[in-house]
Amino acid sequence: MAYDLVVIGSGPGGYEGAIRASQNGLKVAIVERELLGGICLNWGCIPTKALLKSAEVFDKINHLSDYGLTGEKPGFDFEKVIGRSRAVAKQLNGGVGYLMKKNKIDVIEGFATLEPGKDAPKVVVKLTAGGTKDVEGKNVMLAVGARAREIPAIGAVSDGDRIWTYRNALTPKKMPKSLVVIGSGAIGIEFASFYRSLGADVTVIEALDRILPVEDVEVSAEALKAFEKRGIKFRVGAKVIKVETTKDGVAVAVEIAGKTETLAAEGCIVAVGIVANTDGIGLEKLGVEMDRGHVKNDSHGKTNVKGLFAIGDCAGPPWLAHKASHEAVHAADYMAGRKLSNLNPPIPGCTYATPEVASVGITEQGAKEKGLDVKIGRFPFKANGKAIAAGESGGFVKVIFDKKTGALLGAHLIGANVTEMVQGFCLAITMEATEEDLQGTVFPHPTMSEAILEASLDADGRMINL
Incomplete structure (x- = not known):
């Protein structure tokens, strides 16, 4: 079946772009290799906020006397805390499925690659259920997102047990007593805040001279004081030399001002940025212009290849769900010849720590x-x-x-x-x-x-x- 638009990836950008295209009267298909809602809904934005809400409530309970209240010594069931987070993600995943049906969008489960086509690249899907399927459309929207960046050269690679990325940190086997977090961006700080609230000894390592380095200097300084007051420790201006697993956990060697220090903990979270999911999908064959692994596009999401659009994390910073959604909706309106939204809207950044x-x-x-x-x-x-x-x-x-x-x-x-x-x-x-x-x-x-x-x-x- 020929479509007006084939969307690859069903994260916030992909599924919202697909819905807007359908609202505009276009026939739309969306290809997803894993779960509807993408990383943000299933393994990022949403489940982390569920964890952080549990942590916030626990913090409040531990300070009842500040509000003139009393209560028995609080505790937590770690398995249930994690379970609640997964249940929230599952509920919203089902919600996206409902939206696809409501908007008459065909969902194709499988891994998509691109091949040269007539009006736009041809989408070849290796179906999850087996076999392959060719899907043709007048336009293709790449909304393939990104994954956690790892650093094999120093051993900062997830093993799912003691060295984690954000995905492992969302579903740990047990509550760790101590953690080293590499990276003080939003992801690193949010996990540091969550695990500290539940009692873990947490140390955050940042290569630059201040935490939350994309924020205003005054905000970074205030955040450092607030987090240290909560008991989170920091090593700024620190270069990670080596991450190794040990009998009891991990050993993270860092260099600060020419001196080496080794931090020991039960686990380590690697939160040092992202890598766009642009490899292995045929972009080189099409001659798509790239910039350090990201697809180059214009203000409407168009790439240099006819009929191919790219939005969200795979198209460069800022790597934020709401930025992806805006780009996708704008591109869907552009394809349909509709009135366009603001080309350069202000993009807010948020860190949901305490x-x-x-x-x-x-x-x-x-x-x-x-x-x-x-x-x-x-x-x-x-x-x-x-x-x-x-x-x-x-x-x-x-x-x-x-x-x-x-x-x-x-x-x-x-x-x-x-x-x-x-x-x-x-x-x-x-x-x-x-x-x-x-x-x-x-x-x-x-x-x-x-x-x-x-x-x-x-x-x-x-x-x-x-």
Whole structure:
């Protein structure tokens, strides 16, 4: 059967792009080699948030006295914590299956490769049930995502037992007493936060000179203090030399300022980035232009090959589910000749640890590097009534405005619930809001979001509640 669009990969980008194409009247098929919903839904974004919610609740129970409450000594059933996470993923996987049926999208289970075709590459599927199937379409959308990066040269390769990637860390055989986490990006920090909440001794290794290196410097510094207060240990500016399994766990050798140190733990999580799933699917044969393993595309997702689009993680950074979804929906509208969404929307980044970290737009150091003339406002949650009442007074909101035009250029937050609050800034940047717009907005009281108003006022030296 000929299709208008064949989507390869059913992660957030793939399945949402397929749905939008179907809504646009196109006949769509989606090819998935494993589980509908892809890595994000089954082994990434969703199940990790389920784990982190369990950890958050456990943290709260351990501090009942802070709220004038009492209770017996809390505990946890690790198997049930993991089981809840898997159940959440399974529920949403079923939801994607329902959406495919609702939108009359044909699901083909198997591994897809590409071969030269007439209007677009031909998709050849090695079916999970056996045999092969040729699938032709007017357009093909690559939404194949990425996998965890490993470093064989130093032994940082998952064995599923003592050396883990994120996938192993989601389904461990038992609760580890100690862990070394290599990498302090969002994935590494989230797992460090989860396992620390449940009592593990956790040490995080970061090669650069600060943790969460893509975040604003002030946020990184605040996060380091908050995580260290929770008992997480850090080694920054540290080069991992070797990862070895031992009789009791792992030994991770690191070099810091010319000195070598070996860290011992029951397990090790390798969280050093991703590798696009672009190998072995025939891209070389088609002559697809690549950039360090990622497919090159334009602002509509088009590649240099006729009829071939690429979106999401396989098409380069930022490697975020919501970025993939936006790209896929935009590409599906482009194919159908529909009105297009914003070509360059602000892409927020979130880390769902305790405390949470969220940001959108340019950082202060980024503004300086570009020679921008900016003014900055800050407001700490320790002066916010709702945060104090909730016992969540750590962290702050930081905003960056263009000094001449007043345009909002960036926002950086750390604290409770800031992954929900950052969306207000995304909308503000999209709508080209200025500091005057934010300062003239009425925020409900009492809410933590009032820190947005106060930080905006602070940029002009007119903060009220501090």
